[in-house]
Amino acid sequence: MHKDDILTELKKVLPEEIIKVDEPLKRYTYTQTGGNADFYLSPTTFEEVQAINHIARINNIPVTYLGNGSNIIIREGGIRGIVLSLLSMDYIKVEDNVIIAGSGAAIIDVSRTARDESLTGLEFACGIPGSIGGAVFMNAGAYGGEVRDCIDYAVCVNERGELVQLTRDELELGYRSSIVQKQHLVVLEAAFNLTPGKQDEIQAVMDDLTERRESKQPLEYPSCGSVFQRPPGHFAGKLIQDSDLQGHRIGGVEVSTKHAGFMVNVDNGTATDYEDLIHHVQQVVKEKFDVELHPEVRVIGDHPEDE
Numbered sequence: 001m002h003k004d005d006i007l008t009e010l011k012k013v014l015p016e017e018i019i020k021v022d023e024p025l026k027r028y029t030y031t032q033t034g035g036n037a038d039f040y041l042s043p044t045t046f047e048e049v050q051a052i053n054h055i056a057r058i059n060n061i062p063v064t065y066l067g068n069g070s071n072i073i074i075r076e077g078g079i080r081g082i083v084l085s086l087l088s089m090d091y092i093k094v095e096d097n098v099i100i101a102g103s104g105a106a107i108i109d110v111s112r113t114a115r116d117e118s119l120t121g122l123e124f125a126c127g128i129p130g131s132i133g134g135a136v137f138m139n140a141g142a143y144g145g146e147v148r149d150c151i152d153y154a155v156c157v158n159e160r161g162e163l164v165q166l167t168r169d170e171l172e173l174g175y176r177s178s179i180v181q182k183q184h185l186v187v188l189e190a191a192f193n194l195t196p197g198k199q200d201e202i203q204a205v206m207d208d209l210t211e212r213r214e215s216k217q218p219l220e221y222p223s224c225g226s227v228f229q230r231p232p233g234h235f236a237g238k239l240i241q242d243s244d245l246q247g248h249r250i251g252g253v254e255v256s257t258k259h260a261g262f263m264v265n266v267d268n269g270t271a272t273d274y275e276d277l278i279h280h281v282q283q284v285v286k287e288k289f290d291v292e293l294h295p296e297v298r299v300i301g302d303h304p305e306d307e
């Protein structure tokens with residue numbers, strides 16, 4: 001389908017201000033990499049998400065979902081079809097011990113709301129820079145806590161365009177995995193079941209975790225957090241450190257000297273630099289320790305045309 005025809009279809013069901021054409025994606029990724037999206041749409045309601053999915057389905061247009069862009073590397077060739085950003089659906093509601101949040105709400109803000117309401121259970125998330133949708137997709141976790149511990153349910157749209165509410169068990173949350181990934185669902189909303197606690201104690205835990213994060217992570221540079229999953233029986237960062245790879249640079253991307261599990265964009269690095277560095281690190285660690293490192297970060301989009 002021609003781009004102009006897609007635009008005409010989209011304008012029939014969406015307000016014009018939420019449609020962007022040929023939008024540079026590096027604006028929306030923590031690594032600051034990424035070419036253009038043919039269409040970048042930021043719907044504000046469930047109905048708009050369903051309408052976009054309907055148009056995409058009947059016209060065979062690929063759809064890529066984007067949260068806060070903190071676990072994604074987008075290649076310089078950009079993304080064909082529709083990039084659907086959930087960030088405008090960022091409401092947070094409190095109902096007794098339950099917090100209900102739109103998929104675009106920052107999990108950091110949800111964690112702070114829980115503290116303000118003296119609810120405990122989401123302290124672990126106080127420094128995770130993802131959206132609620134991205135956090136459910138990844139079963140995000142830190143310092144011994146993860147989404148699985150406190151999520152009640154998530155509202156999603158399935159591949160047939162139907163709204164479905166999935167319970168905690170139905171979400172099949174595992175180590176950085178979920179049914180959302182396996183079934184190409186889109187998360188619209190999630191609810192978290194929390195426990196009444198003492199606000200000063202909740203704050204103390206959050207302060208401690210923030211201190212630990214700021215002292216160990218290179219938060220002053222663009223990055224995508226931990227690049228690799230934890231291999232069984234090992235820590236990716238330790239293997240990389242023991243392979244003398246810290247400070248190793250390809251193009252503008254470097255293995256952080258502060259935290260070996262991070263790769264930082266120090267000088268206008270590209271997604272190609274990230275991919276090359278990821279492959280190099282995988283190769284060296286495999287040769288040295290016979291351990292396979294699998295990326296936690298998602299690398300998506302087209303390669304640049306000149307490759």
Ligand SMILES: Cc1cc2nc3c(=O)[nH]c(=O)nc-3n(C[C@H](O)[C@H](O)[C@H](O)COP(=O)(O)OP(=O)(O)OC[C@H]3O[C@@H](n4cnc5c(N)ncnc54)[C@H](O)[C@@H]3O)c2cc1C
Pocket residue numbers: 030064065066067068069070071072086103127128129130131132133134135136137138139140141142180185186187188217219223224225226298
């Ligand atoms: C400095 C830094 C520190 C980090 N620390 C942690 C940490 O401690 N623990 C941790 O787990 N992670 C950490 N991360 C990684 C990242 O923040 C998490 O994985 C987060 O959950 C990703 O959410 P996001 O909204 O940014 O997702 P994105 O990066 O936008 O997307 C990630 C994946 O989720 C999909 N997705 C996003 N939203 C939806 C949706 N609504 N429906 C369906 N699919 C969706 C995307 O298609 C993509 O495949 C860190 C990252 C950085 C940069």
